Amino acid sequence: MKVITANFVTCAVKECKTSAASFPLHFHDAELEQQELDFQPEFIRNVLPRVDWDSLRITANELGFPSLPETKPEGDALNEEQTLKDLHRLLLETQVIEGKLVCGNCGHQPWMLPPSETPNHVFNAVRGGSKKKEKKRA
Amino acid sequence: MEYLVRLAQCHETFRQPELQAVATLLGIELETMAYNEFALTEALQTPFCVVKLKDEAAARALISRSILAKDILELWGQGTTYEELHADVHQRTKDRWADYHLVTYALAVDCFAGKRSTAKKREIFESFDYLNLKGEVRIKNPDEQFTVVEDYVSDVEANAIGTERSSEPRMIYMGRWLAKSPRDIILTHTLKKRKYISTTSMDAELSLVTANMALAAPGKVFFDPFVGAGSFLVAASHFGALTMGSDIDPRAFRGKDHERKDGMAMLQNFKQYNIVSQFLDAFTSDVTNTPLRDTALLDGIICDPPYGVREGLRVLGTRDGKVIEPVVIDGVPAH
Numbered sequence: 490m491k492v493i494t495a496n497f498v499t500c501a502v503k504e505c506k507t508s509a510a511s512f513p514l515h516f517h518d519a520e521l522e523q524q525e526l527d528f529q530p531e532f533i534r535n536v537l538p539r540v541d542w543d544s545l546r547i548t549a550n551e552l553g554f555p556s557l558p559e560t561k562p563e564g565d566a567l568n569e570e571q572t573l574k575d576l577h578r579l580l581l582e583t584q585v586i587e588g589k590l591v592c593g594n595c596g597h598q599p600w601m602l603p604p605s606e607t608p609n610h611v612f613n614a615v616r617g618g619s620k621k622k623e624k625k626r627a
Numbered sequence: 628m629e630y631l632v633r634l635a636q637c638h639e640t641f642r643q644p645e646l647q648a649v650a651t652l653l654g655i656e657l658e659t660m661a662y663n664e665f666a667l668t669e670a671l672q673t674p675f676c677v678v679k680l681k682d683e684a685a686a687r688a689l690i691s692r693s694i695l696a697k698d699i700l701e702l703w704g705q706g707t708t709y710e711e712l713h714a715d716v717h718q719r720t721k722d723r724w725a726d727y728h729l730v731t732y733a734l735a736v737d738c739f740a741g742k743r744s745t746a747k748k749r750e751i752f753e754s755f756d757y758l759n760l761k762g763e764v765r766i767k768n769p770d771e772q773f774t775v776v777e778d779y780v781s782d783v784e785a786n787a788i789g790t791e792r793s794s795e796p797r798m799i800y801m802g803r804w805l806a807k808s809p810r811d812i813i814l815t816h817t818l819k820k821r822k823y824i825s826t827t828s829m830d831a832e833l834s835l836v837t838a839n840m841a842l843a844a845p846g847k848v849f850f851d852p853f854v855g856a857g858s859f860l861v862a863a864s865h866f867g868a869l870t871m872g873s874d875i876d877p878r879a880f881r882g883k884d885h886e887r888k889d890g891m892a893m894l895q896n897f898k899q900y901n902i903v904s905q906f907l908d909a910f911t912s913d914v915t916n917t918p919l920r921d922t923a924l925l926d927g928i929i930c931d932p933p934y935g936v937r938e939g940l941r942v943l944g945t946r947d948g949k950v951i952e953p954v955v956i957d958g959v960p961a962h
Contacts, residue, residue: 494871494908501918512920527904531846532869539848539924581907 490590493580495548496540500592510593513544516551519588526581533573533580537561540580554579629660629702630686631776631802634674635695635810641836642695643676648840649692655685673778674739675800677702686805692866693808694835700774700802709754712799717757724758730770731763741779741796751775755801772804812865815900818858822895823886825856825879826937834862837929843868847926848907852914855879855938857893859929864897864905868926871907873914875941880909913943 495513505511542561549557557579562572591597634642643662650657658679663672674697680686683701690699704716734755736748743751755773762770777796785792816831818824829837837859843849845867851859854872857880864870872893874880882892897906912918919925933940945951 490910491908494910497871497920497924498910498918499920501912501916503916506921529846529869529904535846535926536848536869539922541920581904 490585491581492545492548492552492583492585493536493540495585495590496545496580500594500597502592502595502597505592505594508594511595512593513541513548514590514592516548516585517589517591519552519585521552522584522586523578524582524584526577528574528577530570530573530577533576534567536580537567537576545579549579552583552585554583628682628686629677629679630805631700631702631705631800632676632678632690632693633697633700633776634676635697636674638695638833638836639672641840642672645695645836645839646676646678646689646693648842649689652839652842652844653688653692655689656681657689673781675776675778675798677705677800683805690806690808692839694810694813694832694839696808697810698807699805700776700800701805702800702802703773704801706799707797708795709751709799712801713754713757716755716801727758727760727762727771729762730760731765732760732771732773733764733766733769734773734775736775736777738777738796739779740781741777741794743777774802774804776800776802816861816865821858821861822899823856823882823892824858827931827933828856829858829862829931831858831862834858835865838862838866838868841927841929843927843929848924849927849929850919850925851930852912852917852928853930853933854893854909855931857896857909859931860893860906861896861900861902863927863929864902865900867905869905869907872909873912873917874909875911875913875943877911915942 495516498514499506500511500514502511540561542557546557546559562569562576566572632646643659647657649655659676660679661677662675678689680689686699686701690696703720704712704714704718706712706715734752736743736751755775758773776799778798778800779796780790780792782792784790813832813835816835818828818831821828821831838849841849841863843863843866847868849860849863849868849870851857851863851870851872852874854860854874857872860870860872872880880891880893881887886892886895888895891909893909894903894906897903910918
C-alpha cells in the first residue's frame with residue numbers, strides 16, 4: 490500500500506466515518522519497501538491539493554520519515570524540483586508491504602497480516618456476512 | 628480548415644462522442660461539418676466525418692488519441708460527382724498547388740462499399756492532372772499521399788432500408804493524408820495477449836475508448852470500484868493517468884498463488900505494458916461502504932458494474948439487517 494493511498498482512505502465502518510479519529514488510519518509494525526517509479530511532476534502538482542497534509546505528516550512520522558514542513562507546499566514551492574521529488578518519493582515510491590493499519594476510532598484493522606499487500610476494508614465494514622447471491626439457472 | 632476523419636466501422640454510436648471527448652481533452656475546437664447525412668438509423672453510419680479544425684497541428688493532435696478513428700486527411704474537395712469534386716478542389720486549394728510541385732507523391736483511390744477497376748482508377752488519377760504534380764511518384768513513403776475516397780451505398784444499408792445501390796459513389800472526397808490514429812495499440816492490448824485476465828475482463832478497444840471518453844490524461848487520478856483483473860485501469864494508465872482500483876472480491880486482482888509472481892497478479896498487466904509507474908494501489912472494499920475519504924480525490928471513475936450470471940451482485944450486510952457479532956479469537960477479531 491502506497492502512502493498516497495493511505496491518505497485517501499479512512500475506516501470503512503459507517504459509524505467511524507463521522508468520527509475525526511478514523512482518519513488517518515495508523516500504521517503499526519510497518520515494513521517498508523522503496524520502489525523506483527517514473528517521476529511525474531504534473532501528477533504531484535495535481536494531487537497535492539487533495540492530500541490531507543496534517544494526516545500525511547502523521548503517517549510520515551509513523552513510518553519514520555523525517556518530519557515534513559508544517560504547511561503544505563503551495564504556489565512557487567511547487568516549482569521546486571527537489572520538493573516535488575521528495576513528495577514523489579514519499580507518496581508514490583514508498584510502499585508498506587507488511588504491517589497493521591488500525592482505525593483510531595473502532596480499533597479495527599482493515600489490513601490483515603500478512604496474506605496480502607492490499608488492505609482489506611470489507612470484513613469490518615458492517616461486520617456481517619455477505620449476501621449470498623441467488624442462484625438462477627437459465 | 629476542413630479535415631476528413633476516416634472512422635473504424637465498429638462501435639458506430641461511440642465514434643463521434645469519442646472524437647468530441649478527445650477534442651475536449653486536448654482543448655481543440657471541433658465542429659462537425661458533415662457526418663452521417665445519408666444514414667437514417669444509427670446502425671447505418673458511414674465511416675466518414677468531415678470536421679472543421681483550426682490547423683494541421685490540431686488535426687494531428689486529434690487523431691493521436693482517437694481509438695475509433697483510423698486516420699485523418701486534409702480535405703481538398705468533396706462532391707457527389709467528379710465534376711463537383713474537381714470544382715471544389717479548384718475552389719479550396721488552387722493557390723496551394725504550387726507548394727506540391729516537386730514533392731514525391733502517391734495517389735490512391737479508396738472505395739467504401741464499392742470497387743473500381745485498375746483502369747478506372749488510372750482514369751481518376753489522370754483527371755487530377757491539373758494539380759500539376761511534377762515530382763517523382765513513390766508508392767512507399769511518399770512526401771505526400773493524396774487519396775480519393777469514394778462512398779457507395781453499402782449492401783447492409785440497401786438491405787435494411789432499401790436504398791438503391793448504384794455503380795457510382797454517392798459521395799467523393801479528395802484529401803491530403805496527414806496521420807493515422809493509434810488504433811494499432813488494440814493489437815498489443817488485446818485480451819488474447821494479456822497476461823492476467825478474468826471472465827469479465829473488458830475488451831481492450833472498449834476500455835481504451837472508455838478511458839478516452841472519461842478524459843484520462845497524465846497527472847490525473849482514475850479509480851475503478853469494480854476493478855476485477857484491472858482491464859479499465861490498464862487503459863486509463865496507458866493514457867498516462869495514475870490509477871487505483873477496489874473490488875469486493877480480492878481474489879480477482881490478487882490472483883491465485885501461481886499467478887502472483889511478486890505482488891498481486893493484476894500488476895503483471897502493468898508490467899507487460901510498461902506502465903507500472905502509473906499504478907497506485909488496489910484494495911478490497913465494498914463500493915457501498917467505500918473507505919475513500921468523502922472529498923474530491925479523483926479525476927475520473929471508469930468501471931463496468933457487475934451484472935448478470937458470471938459476476939452477480941454482491942454487497943455487504945445481511946438481508947434482514949441483523950448485525951452479526953464479530954468472531955474474536957484470542958482477543959483479536961478474526962477477519
